[in-house]
Amino acid sequence: MLILRIMQPLDVTDKRLLSAMAKDPRGTVVALAQKLGLSRNTVQARMAQLEKKHAFLSFERRINPVALGYPLTAFISVHVQQQKLASLAQDLGAIPEILEGFGLTGSADLLLRVVALDAEDLYRINGKILACDGVERTDTALAMREMIPYRVQPLLGLRSAAG
Numbered sequence: 001m002l003i004l005r006i007m008q009p010l011d012v013t014d015k016r017l018l019s020a021m022a023k024d025p026r027g028t029v030v031a032l033a034q035k036l037g038l039s040r041n042t043v044q045a046r047m048a049q050l051e052k053k054h055a056f057l058s059f060e061r062r063i064n065p066v067a068l069g070y071p072l073t074a075f076i077s078v079h080v081q082q083q084k085l086a087s088l089a090q091d092l093g094a095i096p097e098i099l100e101g102f103g104l105t106g107s108a109d110l111l112l113r114v115v116a117l118d119a120e121d122l123y124r125i126n127g128k129i130l131a132c133d134g135v136e137r138t139d140t141a142l143a144m145r146e147m148i149p150y151r152v153q154p155l156l157g158l159r160s161a162a163g
Contacts, residue, residue, distance in 0.1 A: 010055075013036075013046065015157065016036055017032065017036060017038075017043065017050070018050070018152070019153060020035055020036055022151075029047070065099070070097070070116060070117060071117070071118075072116040072121070072122060072142070073114070073116075073142075073143040074113075074114050074122055074142050075111060075112065075114075075143065076111070076112045076114055076129060076138050076139070076140050076141075077104075077107075077112075077138065077140075078092075078108060078111075078135055078137075079107075079135070079137045079139075080110060080134050080135055080136060081136060082109070083134075085103075085109070085134065087133070087134065088110075088133070088134040088135065089101070091132040092110075092132060095125065095128050097114050097115050097116060098113070098114050098125075099115060100112070112129070122140070126138055126140060
């Protein structure tokens with residue numbers, strides 16, 4: 001479960017470390033230390049502190065669902081009975097094709113990112129969602145193309161040495 005907290009502002013060293021990790025997610029602590037001109041112990045200590053502050057998201061998100069045989073991505077807006085929201089999140093979490101879900105303000109209550117084998121499979125998944133106790137209705141939108149991939153580099157406010 002994602003824990004939302006206001007974190008203390010990161011210092012320049014933390015931002016440099018995060019930027020280097022974003023550019024090279026497979027980089028070892030030693031490689032990061034060399035690249036940043038820091039000691040290995042400093043990098044390890046900083047990474048441990050960042051982890052305690054929940055600065056890192058799941059590393060699992062690096063897996064492309066297309067490689068797993070799921071070429072279709074859709075966003076499903078779910079309208080629910082509010083009193084059943086907590087148990088509904090657990091039921092929806094049991095559907096493996098739901099990659100992530102967000103509680104929303106506005107006309108829909110939840111936004112789910114799902115993957116499917118094809119349109120018929122998406123229909124099956126939508127049926128599983130509709131069968132969950134507390135779901136009133138869904139609206140589905142197909143993702144045609146990823147326009148802006150997930151990124152955090154611009155938030156770090158650092159300019160790379162290359163540009």
